[in-house]
Amino acid sequence: MDVRGSQECTEVSMASWNYASDITEKHRKVKAAAQLKYAAWQKEAWESVRKWSGKWETLSDPFLRRQFKFMSILGTAALPKQDLEKYNNLVTEMSTLYSTAKICEYKNPKNCKLELEPDLTRILRSSRDYGELEHVRKMWRHQTGRRIRDHYKLFVKLANKAAKLNGFDNMGDMWLYPYESDVFRSDLAELWKQLMPLYQQLHAYVRRKLRENYGEEHVSRRGPIPAHLLGNMWAQNWGEVYDLVIPYPGKVSVDVTPQMVAQGYTPERMFELSEAFFVSLNLTRMPEEFWQHSIIEKPQGRDLVCHASAWDFCNGKDFRIKQCTDVTMNDLITVHHEMGHIEYFLKYKDLPEVFRSGANPGFHEAVGDVLALSVATPKHLHEIGLLEEVQDDPEADINFLLSMALDKITFLPFGYLMDLWRWDVFSGKTSEQDWNCAWWDLRYKLQGIKPPVQRSEYDFDPGAKYHIAGNVPYIRYFVSFVIQFQFHKALCMKAGEYDPLDPSKPLHKCDIYKSTEAGNALGDMLQMGSSKEWPEAMAALTGTRRMDASVIREYFKPLELWLTDNNEQHRESIGWETDEVLCTSEE
Numbered sequence: 001m002d003v004r005g006s007q008e009c010t011e012v013s014m015a016s017w018n019y020a021s022d023i024t025e026k027h028r029k030v031k032a033a034a035q036l037k038y039a040a041w042q043k044e045a046w047e048s049v050r051k052w053s054g055k056w057e058t059l060s061d062p063f064l065r066r067q068f069k070f071m072s073i074l075g076t077a078a079l080p081k082q083d084l085e086k087y088n089n090l091v092t093e094m095s096t097l098y099s100t101a102k103i104c105e106y107k108n109p110k111n112c113k114l115e116l117e118p119d120l121t122r123i124l125r126s127s128r129d130y131g132e133l134e135h136v137r138k139m140w141r142h143q144t145g146r147r148i149r150d151h152y153k154l155f156v157k158l159a160n161k162a163a164k165l166n167g168f169d170n171m172g173d174m175w176l177y178p179y180e181s182d183v184f185r186s187d188l189a190e191l192w193k194q195l196m197p198l199y200q201q202l203h204a205y206v207r208r209k210l211r212e213n214y215g216e217e218h219v220s221r222r223g224p225i226p227a228h229l230l231g232n233m234w235a236q237n238w239g240e241v242y243d244l245v246i247p248y249p250g251k252v253s254v255d256v257t258p259q260m261v262a263q264g265y266t267p268e269r270m271f272e273l274s275e276a277f278f279v280s281l282n283l284t285r286m287p288e289e290f291w292q293h294s295i296i297e298k299p300q301g302r303d304l305v306c307h308a309s310a311w312d313f314c315n316g317k318d319f320r321i322k323q324c325t326d327v328t329m330n331d332l333i334t335v336h337h338e339m340g341h342i343e344y345f346l347k348y349k350d351l352p353e354v355f356r357s358g359a360n361p362g363f364h365e366a367v368g369d370v371l372a373l374s375v376a377t378p379k380h381l382h383e384i385g386l387l388e389e390v391q392d393d394p395e396a397d398i399n400f401l402l403s404m405a406l407d408k409i410t411f412l413p414f415g416y417l418m419d420l421w422r423w424d425v426f427s428g429k430t431s432e433q434d435w436n437c438a439w440w441d442l443r444y445k446l447q448g449i450k451p452p453v454q455r456s457e458y459d460f461d462p463g464a465k466y467h468i469a470g471n472v473p474y475i476r477y478f479v480s481f482v483i484q485f486q487f488h489k490a491l492c493m494k495a496g497e498y499d500p501l502d503p504s505k506p507l508h509k510c511d512i513y514k515s516t517e518a519g520n521a522l523g524d525m526l527q528m529g530s531s532k533e534w535p536e537a538m539a540a541l542t543g544t545r546r547m548d549a550s551v552i553r554e555y556f557k558p559l560e561l562w563l564t565d566n567n568e569q570h571r572e573s574i575g576w577e578t579d580e581v582l583c584t585s586e587e
């Protein structure tokens with residue numbers, strides 16, 4: 001276990017954890033001091049490596065060369081102390097404004113204590129009141145985006161200054177460094193081009209169903225879908241409107257939230273269920289500290305960052321999740337997502353510190369989601385007693401595939417546009433006075449949605465999303481949503497659960513539960529950390545070196561055929577158009 005630097009890393013992680021789980025002025029000060037101390041240590045280590053520049057590039061050992069390559073990028077610690085202090089404070093302040101935002105109740109303006117988790121999430125999932133949904137969405141943006149717009153202006157300037165000190169043109173380029181490919185942006189554009197037709201078919205179908213529910217005056221035949229009707233604060237996945245759009249209502253529903261509640265599920269039991277799946281694959285059990293120190297339920301009486309996260313305290317034994325878990329199927333999936341991060345930590349903890357990260361950031365996001373693809377199958381839900389019966393007929397199949405598409409396909413344009421917008425902001429292609437309307441251009445063009453009320457440059461809607469306020473890159477999730485299906489296919493083949501030549505074993509029915517062949521293959525890839533370039537890790541698991549959109553399309557093929565046919569039958573127009581002005585440029 002490489003001990004160099006782990007003491008400083010542990011210190012700053014602990015200070016960050018204490019602040020994120022209990023937002024107080026004292027914790028903020030301790031975190032700020034620890035961050036500056038860690039940056040000073042990083043700078044010292046970087047200077048000692050810099051002595052070797054010009055020499056390490058010729059080292060014969062690729063492993064050593066790669067370590068030097070990674071250590072030669074200092075990051076934001078390259079900023080002068082005052083700038084770094086300002087930068088850190090801005091990021092902490094933006095994510096704190098986001099995490100402590102509260103709004104007033106629609107029908108009871110005296111109650112102004114509603115928080116995103118669990119209050120607003122539950123309303124957006126369950127309310128079908130057009131006015132209430134519009135109120136929640138608008139007021140959330142007033143309390144978050146609007147309040148951090150000015151912070152973001154200074155943040156962008158300091159971020160770009162740090163990027164230039166690291167030899168990059170702007171922070172957007174520095175964010176793409178871990179993907180080690182100078183054609184990465186065009187590869188992403190190609191993936192989206194291949195996936196857009198399927199998204200547009202799904203969009204047309206959902207628009208028809210929402211029109212039937214809310215009426216043509218709210219949801220037009222050929223226009224964009226009003227964002228607040230899609231069951232999610234950012235319209236980033238639409239699984240929560242499944243009951244409104246289900247193709248064959250008579251069939252058993254694959255949303256097992258009611259059964260989880262009826263069976264008295266607790267967050268603890270959800271985490272144990274997830275751990276049991278990993279262990280069934282011969283992957284690693286959670287260490288004792290995990291259960292002692294993790295926060296898996298929202299603590300009462302204090303402010304904290306509720307957005308879920310997984311933590312590695314750089315000492316090989318302390319790993320934690322912080323999640324304000326609600327007893328829903330959606331959160332059961334998130335539990336697997338977070339535990340996937342922990343499994344990666346556990347697998348690469350003995351590598352040199354520079355290699356303790358994902359093969360690329362998309363890999364880290366994909367681990368838990370791959371297991372969740374098996375967990376979500378009716379077969380698996382039945383096996384764990386959350387689904388009373390499995391109906392093996394084409395209509396139930398379409399219902400299942402549609403519920404998966406409402407989470408996976410709807411996410412793709414959002415996962416792509418979040419950093420399309422930020423790259424343009426960092427590069428200056430989008431100037432400050434156009435920030436919000438550039439955001440809505442992308443939201444309209446890629447997602448085919450519109451704001452319920454017209455927006456202006458007085459708003460800062462990107463800031464209503466955690467990853468913008470908290471400065472977390474997002475393209476990693478778009479990458480994950482593509483490669484997790486490539487991983488799933490490879491693991492399903494190893495588990496004997498999928499055979500391209502056997503129609504009785506389609507990819508979407510595969511459940512790798514208890515397959516040690518699959519688990520060992522996944523574990524071997526996780527153990528590599530970032531010690532090899534990601535195409536090599538990809539090839540180790542899947543046999544191919546590239547991101548490949550054809551696998552997710554294969555998974556959803558039966559649904560794509562059904563949607564195309566259904567849209568034709570209803571003479572639905574595919575795509576969207578509008579002459580409405582979604583966003584005005586005056587402040």
Ligand SMILES: O=C(CCC(O)(O)[C@H](Cc1ccccc1)NC(=O)c1ccccc1)N[C@@H](Cc1ccccc1)C(=O)O
Pocket residue numbers: 236237307308309310311337338341364365369470472477
């Ligand atoms: O944000 C998350 C889950 C949180 C996380 O696990 O990705 C978390 C985000 C985060 C939080 C604080 C600081 C940095 C990042 N990431 C991690 O905890 C993490 C990431 C990489 C390595 C180690 C831990 N999911 C995204 C996208 C998503 C993923 C899967 C399903 C639905 C939606 C979202 O909700 O919009």
Ligand SMILES: [Zn+2]
Pocket residue numbers: 337338341364365
């Ligand atoms: Zn994650």
